[in-house]
Amino acid sequence: MDFFNNQKKLFTAALLLFVGLALVICIFPALQSMRDYQPLPNTKPLTDSEQRGKDIYVSEGCIACHTQQVRNVDMDQVFGNRPSIAADYARNKRMNVWQNTANLLGSESTGPDLTNVGNRQPSTDWQYSHLYNPRSVVPESVMPSYKWLFIEKPELGVNDIEVKVPEKFRVGITGKIVASQDAKDLVAYLLSLKQAELPKSMPPKEFLYKKEAKPSAAGGDGLPDGENLFNTNCATCHQTSGEGVPGAFPPLKGDKVVTGEDLELYVTIIMKGYNGLAPAYGVMPPVGTTANFKPEDVAAIINHERTSWGNQGKKVTAQDVKAIMDKLK
Numbered sequence: 001m002d003f004f005n006n007q008k009k010l011f012t013a014a015l016l017l018f019v020g021l022a023l024v025i026c027i028f029p030a031l032q033s034m035r036d037y038q039p040l041p042n043t044k045p046l047t048d049s050e051q052r053g054k055d056i057y058v059s060e061g062c063i064a065c066h067t068q069q070v071r072n073v074d075m076d077q078v079f080g081n082r083p084s085i086a087a088d089y090a091r092n093k094r095m096n097v098w099q100n101t102a103n104l105l106g107s108e109s110t111g112p113d114l115t116n117v118g119n120r121q122p123s124t125d126w127q128y129s130h131l132y133n134p135r136s137v138v139p140e141s142v143m144p145s146y147k148w149l150f151i152e153k154p155e156l157g158v159n160d161i162e163v164k165v166p167e168k169f170r171v172g173i174t175g176k177i178v179a180s181q182d183a184k185d186l187v188a189y190l191l192s193l194k195q196a197e198l199p200k201s202m203p204p205k206e207f208l209y210k211k212e213a214k215p216s217a218a219g220g221d222g223l224p225d226g227e228n229l230f231n232t233n234c235a236t237c238h239q240t241s242g243e244g245v246p247g248a249f250p251p252l253k254g255d256k257v258v259t260g261e262d263l264e265l266y267v268t269i270i271m272k273g274y275n276g277l278a279p280a281y282g283v284m285p286p287v288g289t290t291a292n293f294k295p296e297d298v299a300a301i302i303n304h305e306r307t308s309w310g311n312q313g314k315k316v317t318a319q320d321v322k323a324i325m326d327k328l329k
């Protein structure tokens with residue numbers, strides 16, 4: 001066998017084998033993961049304020065109760081539209097020579113996952129009230145109150161943000177409750193937490209262990225469960241009781257818009273948000289657009305509100321709502 005006696009052939013064969021294997025098991029996978037770990041196209045780096053907010057998130061120990069990872073299991077679907085992937089964290093860089101990257105994935109889920117909280121709860125008013133005292137907006141909450149992030153002032157200054165806190169939670173406070181710079185930064189950081197959509201070029205990510213879609217439960221009229229939709233999308237502010245939060249979020253119980261005739265205004269408020277009651281209340285964000293409501297969802301919510309808490313209003317159909325939503329687009 002000439003091959004085993006020819007050092008040139010032997011060497012070339014060994015070299016080719018080595019290079020080939022190196023490419024397959026090392027270099028190609030590395031290039032692939034370099035691509036996977038690029039920040040997603042529609043994301044931005046944190047602003048200075050958001051970065052300071054992140055530092056406060058770390059120093060206040062929010063990670064003790066909150067994760068920032070949508071796991072690949074169906075039950076996490078409420079926290080994001082897709083499971084989290086490595087690229088979601090690609091903008092996290094080493095802080096400096098001495099401090100490592102602060103990846104805030106977390107492991108305790110005493111509270112909800114915050115990966116997408118900026119989309120789920122975009123109202124700064126809600127975030128401030130909630131941080132000041134979570135019980136003021138979520139009566140059954142076990143989250144601690146972060147009162148020290150707020151200042152009491154006799155009068156509002158020019159750039160002061162007043163936090164609307166119901167009387168019951170203003171124990172011993174006579175002046176105005178104002179958000180400190182720390183609170184502003186922390187809320188800026190929370191609102192920056194939005195799960196980015198994957199670009200079309202990437203394969204979609206699916207959740208595992210999907211539950212069978214339940215046949216449309218309630219309504220009877222072919223609409224989805226309005227009570228459930230209300231509780232997920234509206235109750236954080238207007239409360240399951242429909243009574244709202246005094247001074248912060250208006251009641252829908254006995255409300256003129258809810259029980260009244262102006263369906264166009266009602267649908268517009270749900271889809272586009274509202275500021276018609278200022279200055280008595282803050283701004284309502286465009287909840288319906290963020291949640292991608294279909295006319296059926298909006299009709300189901302309206303019917304739930306019109307038939308709950310003693311409200312008596314005419315029921316609507318998805319067609320009534322669709323006509324208005326088409327106009328809004």
Ligand code: HEC
Nearest residue numbers: 060061062064065110111112117121134138141142143144
């Ligand atoms: C002892 C556990 C605990 C700690 C510590 C904690 N939270 Fe929470 N958090 C909760 C619970 C429970 C909820 C759900 C009830 C509620 O909304 O208040 C919650 C809810 C939230 C929500 C609303 C999420 C949603 O989907 O509506 C935000 C935002 C939030 N927390 C931010 C923070 C921040 C910021 C910190 C640190 C300053 C923090 N939390 C510290 C337990 C905690």
Ligand code: HEC
Nearest residue numbers: 123126233234237257274275276277278281282283284287
């Ligand atoms: C982040 C808090 C928040 C969420 C979530 C929210 N709202 Fe509102 N809503 C408000 C605020 C604040 C106002 C008052 C806005 C203003 O000042 O005009 C308001 C006003 C309204 C009004 C008008 C009341 C009136 O008398 O003019 C209706 C109707 C309403 N919301 C329905 C809904 C429905 C339905 C949902 C769920 C799909 C919802 N809201 C979700 C905060 C919220």
